[in-house]
Amino acid sequence: MREVTPLQEVYNQSAYKLANHGARSVHVLKKAFEEMNGDVAxxxxxxxxxxxxxQDKMAAFLGKENAVFFPSGTMAQQIALRIWCDEKGDKKVAYHPLSHLEIHEEDGLKELHNIETVLLTDRDRVIDLKDVMNMEDGVAAVLLExxxxxIGGQLPSFETLEKISQYCSERGIRLHLDGARLLEVLPYYQKSAAEVCALFDSxxxxLYKGIGGIAGAILAGDRDFIKQSKVWKRRYGGDLISLYPYTVPADYYLDxxxxxxxxxxxxxKEVAERFxxxxxxxxxxEVPVSTMFHVHFQHSKEQVGPLLLQIEQETEIGLTNHLKEINEQSCYFEVHMGDMYSEIPKELVTRAFDLLDKSMKHL
Amino acid sequence: MREVTPLQEVYNQSAYKLANHGARSVHVLKKAFEEMNGDVAxxxxxxxxxxxxxQDKMAAFLGKENAVFFPSGTMAQQIALRIWCDEKGDKKVAYHPLSHLEIHEEDGLKELHNIETVLLTDRDRVIDLKDVMNMEDGVAAVLLExxxxxIGGQLPSFETLEKISQYCSERGIRLHLDGARLLEVLPYYQKSAAEVCALFDSxxxxLYKGIGGIAGAILAGDRDFIKQSKVWKRRYGGDLISLYPYTVPADYYLDxxxxxxxxxxxxxKEVAERFxxxxxxxxxxEVPVSTMFHVHFQHSKEQVGPLLLQIEQETEIGLTNHLKEINEQSCYFEVHMGDMYSEIPKELVTRAFDLLDKSMKHL
Structure with missing residues (x-):
């Protein structure tokens, strides 16, 4: 079992939360099924x-021929890349060094598929056209997140995306979108989901990040691609007898x-400015380009932790339940804006940030 | 979308069902969560x-050190076999030619792990000690279902299981139990789940077959085995952020x-005798050794189908929603006994089988 830190404990007990959509409790499931007729097959x-x-609704929303539900993005993305590798006959893909596949999946792509990975850029910046132009030969697919x-939810410009898409398309390199949080970037790009997805092959x-669903993922692409993905889904054991416990909440919270x-x-943008x-x-x-950002402190986790904890106790606002050490002089936490923020009285927000500013000066 | 056959349609509309626990509707989920407090994390x-x-409850029930939930048995079993292959350094496992891994998983074990498979016996009989004794060298693990x-849910004797277990143990061959329907064989063996599992390494x-849950699986074994299985679970994308939509119903329907x-x-045994x-x-x-069996007809599917349909319409008892062709002269369907049978008035059961007998004579 995970240990509950003092920061988590105070956060959980806070009357208000700065970010997210609320606790991941069983209520999330019960609410989604509340109005649903139990006789539905x-x-x-x-x-x-x-x-x-x-699935049809999601395909239409993403502007792709077909879409299929997967229990997880890990499974969906490995499979997408494997299909593109098989198509090209080259077992090599390229992505950001901090891609989910590189740091959160226990090397599933390599262990299950023997797919070689090319890291396209430095850890602290987004992928640019020249990174793709300068990459080594034999890459079957490029993944953009x-x-x-x-890195705080940074984004290339839409123009850069278009150029990367065109470059890959002309060279027969497949372009895959890790759009885990695609919805969260649409306001910045001022584009529809389908307009962004049109630049990608898959x-x-x-179906939970950003929208606050329970779990699950959608993979979308052309008919043949999705047909192949279903074969791999079965191979992975992702073709569960019933997936509605995830698809129904996904549909509910998307809506x-x-x-x-x-x-x-x-x-x-408002909260980032306050920080x-x-x-x-x-x-x-500095200025968010999505609904998320990171909050950095030029002090150690050991110094910042108790300070945040105290502010949370005084203001009843849970600012964060985690704090990640970067090195002995700095730490950060991640913020995803959601339904919780608008529930906090504005004067309380102001008071919390005043307190934060004052406390930081005394550190 | 799957086409609904006339047999399925009449089955679905029948007031009674001969087998199973009832429709796999959303009600199955709602019922399991009905009494649960939404505030539970x-x-x-x-x-x-x-x-x-x-998981602790399941480990204790199965008499193993640790247990871990998996979204599917497909994922759990491939991973179990991979771990045993890695341990031995031989990528070869042995099982029945009609194992789930061989016929229902799109060759996941081979495609994802390059594991070679040895088919232990003929399709129409269960694995015996001599099949294991005569198998080729280099097998890391034997899987028994x-x-x-x-083949209708047939079983080796418990004595045979003990002998196979001892033989494998003495030779450093791991023994894995595909106990998808383990609970269903305990009355025949007159053993506890733990007593059967004690013969197996994993x-x-x-968590749905037999008990009528929604989906999911338990993998159990010693601490180190389960620890490794969790790494693979993440690689597969089976380590979903929340799995409670399956574990809660599993727990509910198991109880x-x-x-x-x-x-x-x-x-x-009663219904088989009637057939x-x-x-x-x-x-x-002929005499079931578990809660399931197959019903064979010495006539074509085209002859038997309309006959069953007519009996279902006349008696309001859904006998089956499927019929599988074996060849042009024979077909069969599968029966899994469940909560539905005891709800049918006995005289109606008798009438249905009288009608079935009479109709078959006229075929």
Missing amino acids: GDLYGTGQIIDDF LPQRE VYLS LRSSKMEQYFREA NSCYGISTLP | GDLYGTGQIIDDF LPQRE VYLS LRSSKMEQYFREA NSCYGISTLP
């Missing part, structure tokens, strides 16, 4: 109206929150 | 009380039905 090995309708989560969208991304984006106005605190990026 | 990447407690579903139990296996077993008393019908096995 469950899906059966990926078939049935309850899953077909949802929008936003680049591990697309993965998370509830996909139209609120503009609000979260606006609030992300940046505090002594010794800066956000990455 | 969900699990987070395999941790948290809601999943820890369940209890009951052997594709065990998989389905509800694991004690009813004696009843289902008794009813399986065997009908002209031109025989069950496999």
Whole structure:
């Protein structure tokens, strides 16, 4: 079992939360099924109206021929890259050094598929056209993550995306979108999901990140690609007899929150500005380009932790439940804006940031 | 979308069902969560009380050090076999030619792990000690499926299991139990789950088959084995952020039905006897040794289908929703006894089998 840190404990008990959509409790599932008629038939090995309708809706939303639900993005993305490698006959893909596949999947891509990976750029910046132009030969597919989560949700410009897409397309290199948090970048790009996805051969969208669902992922692409992905889904053991416990909440929370991304984006910029106005605190990026950002402190985790804890106790606002050490002189935490922020009285927000500023000056 | 056959349609509309626990509708999920407090915290990447407690309970039930939930048996079993292959340094496993891994998984074991498979026996009989003794060298693990579903749920004797276990143990060959339907064979063996599992190094139990859950699987074994399996679970994308939508129903339906296996077993023998008393019908096995069996007809699917359909319409008892062709002169369907059978008035059962016998004589 994971140990509950003092910061987590105080965060959990806070009346308000700065970020996210609320606790990941069983309530999230119960709410999504509350209004649903129990007589509705469950899906059966990926078939049935309850899953077909949802997948069709997602395909249309992403502007792709077909879409299929996967239990996880890990599974969906490895499979997408494997299909593109098989198509080209080259077992090599390229992505950011902080890609989910590189740092969070126990090397599944390499261990299960023997796929070689090319790291396209430095850890602290987003992929640019020249990174793709300068990459070694034999790459079957390039994966772009929008936003680049591990560096605060930064983004290339839409123009850069278009250029990378064109470059790859002309050279027969497949372009895959790690769009786990795709919805969260649409307000910045001022594009529809389909307009962004049109630049990519295959697309993965998370069904919990950003929208506050329970788990799951959508993989979308052309008919033949999705057909192949279903064979691999079975090989992986992802073709569960019934997936509706995830697809129904996904559908529910997508409907509830996909139209609120503009609000979260606006609030992300507002909250980031508040953090940046505090002594010794800066956000990455300085001005958010999605609904997320990182909050950096030029002090150790051991110094910042108790300070945040005290502010949370005094103001009843849970600012964060985690703090990550960068080195002995710095640490950061991640912020994803959600439904919780607008519930906090504005004067309380102001008070919390005043306190934060003052406390930082005394550190 | 799967096409709904006339047989399925009539089956679905029948007031009674001969087998199973009822429709796989959304009601199955709603019922399991009905009494649960929504404030209970969900699990987070395999941790948290809601999943820890369940896994501990399953480990104790199966008599193993540790147990871990997997989204599917496909994933759990491939991983178990991979771990045993890595341990021995031989990428070869042995199982029945109609093993789930051989016929239902799109060759995942071979495609994802390059594991070679040895088919231990003929398709129409269960694995015996001599099959294991005569197998080629270099097998890292033997998988036994209890009951052997594709041949009507047949079983080796418990004495044979003990001998195979001893033989493998003495030669450093790991023994894995495909116990998808383990609970269903306990009344025949007159053993506890732990007593059967004690003969195996690793065990998989389905969390929906037999008990009527939604989906999911348990993998159990010693501490080090389970620790390794969790790394592979992440590689596969099976380490979902929250798995409680499956573990909660699994726990609920296990509690509800694991004690009813004696009843289902008794009813399986009763219903098989009724089928065997009908002209031109025989069950496999003749006397069930688990809660399941197959019903064989010495007529084509095209002849038997309309006959069953008519009986279902006349008696309001859904006998089966599927019929599998063996060849042009024979077909069969599978029966899994469950909660539905005891709800049918006995005189209606008698009438249905009288009608079946009469109709078969006129075919």
